[in-house]
Amino acid sequence: MAVEDRQSEEQKKFGFFSRLKIRSKLISIISIIIVTSLASMITLATIFFKKDNEVRVKESNLTISQVIASKTESDFSSIVEKLNIMATTMLQEFKSEQQKKLFTDLFFTNDRDFLYVSIGTLDKENNIVFSKSIFNEKFFSENNLDISIIAEANKENNSKYLRSFNGEAFVHNVSAKFQNPVVAVVFPFQRSSDDKVNSIVIGYIRLNKILRSFVKNGITDTFMVNGDGDVIAHPDTKLILSHANMLKLPIVDMMMKSKIGNGQTRYRNEDGVYHLGSFQKIGFSGIGVVSSVPEALALQEVYNIQRRNIYITIIVLNLAILIVYFFSKSLTTPIINLLGATKEIEKGNFHVDIKPATADEIGILTESFIQMGRGLEERERMKDAFGKFVNKEIAEQVLRGEIKLGGERKKATIFFSDIRSFTAISEKLEPEEVVEFLNDYMTRMVQCVNETHGVVDKFIGDAIMAVWGAPISHGNDTENALNGALMMRKALMEFNKGRGGDKKPIIKIGCGINTGPVLAGQIGSSERMEYTVIGDAVNLASRIEALNKPFGTDILISTDTYNEIKDIFRVEPMQKIKVKGKSEPQQIYAVLGRLDDPSAPKTLEDLRKMLGIEMKGKPTEEAGEEGEVKYEILNE
Numbered sequence: 001m002a003v004e005d006r007q008s009e010e011q012k013k014f015g016f017f018s019r020l021k022i023r024s025k026l027i028s029i030i031s032i033i034i035v036t037s038l039a040s041m042i043t044l045a046t047i048f049f050k051k052d053n054e055v056r057v058k059e060s061n062l063t064i065s066q067v068i069a070s071k072t073e074s075d076f077s078s079i080v081e082k083l084n085i086m087a088t089t090m091l092q093e094f095k096s097e098q099q100k101k102l103f104t105d106l107f108f109t110n111d112r113d114f115l116y117v118s119i120g121t122l123d124k125e126n127n128i129v130f131s132k133s134i135f136n137e138k139f140f141s142e143n144n145l146d147i148s149i150i151a152e153a154n155k156e157n158n159s160k161y162l163r164s165f166n167g168e169a170f171v172h173n174v175s176a177k178f179q180n181p182v183v184a185v186v187f188p189f190q191r192s193s194d195d196k197v198n199s200i201v202i203g204y205i206r207l208n209k210i211l212r213s214f215v216k217n218g219i220t221d222t223f224m225v226n227g228d229g230d231v232i233a234h235p236d237t238k239l240i241l242s243h244a245n246m247l248k249l250p251i252v253d254m255m256m257k258s259k260i261g262n263g264q265t266r267y268r269n270e271d272g273v274y275h276l277g278s279f280q281k282i283g284f285s286g287i288g289v290v291s292s293v294p295e296a297l298a299l300q301e302v303y304n305i306q307r308r309n310i311y312i313t314i315i316v317l318n319l320a321i322l323i324v325y326f327f328s329k330s331l332t333t334p335i336i337n338l339l340g341a342t343k344e345i346e347k348g349n350f351h352v353d354i355k356p357a358t359a360d361e362i363g364i365l366t367e368s369f370i371q372m373g374r375g376l377e378e379r380e381r382m383k384d385a386f387g388k389f390v391n392k393e394i395a396e397q398v399l400r401g402e403i404k405l406g407g408e409r410k411k412a413t414i415f416f417s418d419i420r421s422f423t424a425i426s427e428k429l430e431p432e433e434v435v436e437f438l439n440d441y442m443t444r445m446v447q448c449v450n451e452t453h454g455v456v457d458k459f460i461g462d463a464i465m466a467v468w469g470a471p472i473s474h475g476n477d478t479e480n481a482l483n484g485a486l487m488m489r490k491a492l493m494e495f496n497k498g499r500g501g502d503k504k505p506i507i508k509i510g511c512g513i514n515t516g517p518v519l520a521g522q523i524g525s526s527e528r529m530e531y532t533v534i535g536d537a538v539n540l541a542s543r544i545e546a547l548n549k550p551f552g553t554d555i556l557i558s559t560d561t562y563n564e565i566k567d568i569f570r571v572e573p574m575q576k577i578k579v580k581g582k583s584e585p586q587q588i589y590a591v592l593g594r595l596d597d598p599s600a601p602k603t604l605e606d607l608r609k610m611l612g613i614e615m616k617g618k619p620t621e622e623a624g625e626e627g628e629v630k631y632e633i634l635n636e
Contacts, residue, residue, distance in 0.1 A: 026324050027321055027325065027328070031320065062278035064217075072213060076282070076284050082111060115182060115204040117203050122165060145178065149177045161200065168285070169185075171226050176242070181237060182207065183207060184205075211233055219297040222290065225252055227256070227287070229247030230245050232287065249270075250268070258281075273295075333357070334357050341373065342369075409517060409520075412470045415449075415454070415511065415513050417509050417511045420508040428502040448484045453468065455468070467533050470533055479565055482569055488511065510555075510556070512545025513561050514541035514557070514561055516558075547574075552604075556589065557571070558588060559586065576634045590604055
């Protein structure tokens with residue numbers, strides 16, 4: 001669980017995309033590439049196709065405008081010509097009213113779209129006087145219209161018609177009065193010697209013939225406006241009859257301001273709809289023809305192609321996702337198997353049950369991983385076998401190559417322990433019983449060393465030598481050594497429960513601990529070496545261990561050790577000693593227990609009572625091997 005939590009914390013350090021699975025990454029990357037590529041192509045194709053279509057639509061509109069404008073210009077030229085002829089004829093004196101009526105009827109019969117022709121002059125107050133006029137009586141009777149509407153129309157538009165006296169010819173929409181599409185064509189007629197206009201011609205013309213050119217054709221709307229922006233001709237008759245003004249329409253405004261005869265533009269009408277339009281001016285009275293198409297309709301096929309391309313993109317993307325999904329599955333399944341095998345190895349199970357599924361890089365990696373697992377399994381077997389003869393921590397460092405040949409100086413805490421009266425005990429037991437007893441005892445003691453980060457240096461018969469601080473220091477090596485010794489005390493008390501008699505004698509041990517500089521390293525011959533520590537500090541620890549019996553204690557420490565732990569453990573100073581090889585007396589201390597342990601003995605007497613140690617008289621020297629005295633207890 002801790003491993004998974006650690007992995008989760010490590011993953012949080014990476015970005016979101018880095019935490020995605022390989023399958024998701026592949027699908028995401030391929031999708032992005034496909035969408036980006038197709039979207040770019042679709043966008044560029046749409047832009048170019050749209051621009052091309054836009055140009056073609058504008059050109060088509062311009063062509064339509066030019067054709068209709070040309071025809072309309074011809075129609076108005078014909079109308080002006082006929083009005084001129086009629087006005088000239090009207091100035092002549094008819095022999096009789098009957099002759100005049102015959103002429104008039106003939107004119108309106110031949111040109112039924114002509115409703116009214118009149119010659120206008122100015123009176124003294126600059127009002128137009130329509131002195132000579134003729135009417136299309138048949139039109140008025142057929143449409144139930146009163147001829148008086150002509151006078152009303154003339155009166156309402158008097159100010160506009162005055163413009164012709166300034167030399168201007170124009171067309172004006174008067175459809176509202178006639179309830180039919182009708183325009184007034186007004187232009188100068190007679191001039192004086194100083195080129196001043198003396199009279200004008202006003203003709204009311206029905207637009208039936210002209211409107212045939214402005215019938216709605218497909219999606220194109222074509223209409224005509226005069227110089228004021230008033231609708232003259234439009235497919236929608238209602239706009240003509242209502243005298244609508246198109247000046248606010250951007251294309252009409254552009255046409256009015258343009259200094260050239262034609263143009264093209266994209267504009268938005270009052271409803272917010274975009275149009276593609278073209279215009280063509282007519283060389284008569286500022287009239288212009290406009291042809292426009294709603295952009296959405298003009299480019300509908302472009303948008304249809306774009307929509308189809310998007311559908312194709314979605315289909316291709318889905319197919320790509322499916323293909324990548326199944327491909328990535330063949331890629332990720334072996335990786336997931338490798339991940340599972342990795343976790344097994346992380347747990348210490350080096351026998352991985354996986355096989356290469358492909359011959360590609362993943363297959364090669366799987367095969368290498370299997371070989372690695374076998375190598376680790378073999379290494380672990382070697383370490384376990386090695387660890388039965390050498391401390392596991394040292395074995396691991398040797399396998400990693402972290403322990404150098406030769407020695408290195410270190411500060412360490414050295415521990416010696418010995419079973420009291422072991423020779424007498426072993427004499428009462430069979431050899432097999434001695435081995436069984438020692439193995440049980442050593443197992444308990446070594447466990448105490450290992451749990452406190454110590455290293456068993458060697459076994460010397462029934463004696464144990466251990467080191468804290470070499471090859472690795474944990475910072476509190478002296479405290480760990482004393483904790484290990486106290487654990488041995490407790491473990492031995494448990495071991496002695498139920499024991500007694502010759503076959504299961506009660507065991508008592510003595511422990512000596514010293515802290516100081518040592519030389520640690522692989523020491524021995526070229527054929528056999530072992531990791532150990534040597535130095536004066538080691539010898540002193542061995543001497544101190546031997547003092548437990550005369551002092552009636554189980555754990556003794558040196559002054560150097562005491563200085564390291566005096567604020568942690570409760571100790572009691574013993575008599576000073578003089579050991580072989582040391583010129584100065586040595587103060588040693590008996591360890592009672594930890595200061596923070598309420599169950600620890602408070603005095604040396606309490607300790608002896610707890611351990612069953614009998615102490616009679618004062619401590620005395622004992623000879624070592626070959627009768628050699630290795631220490632001297634000094635009298636206080």
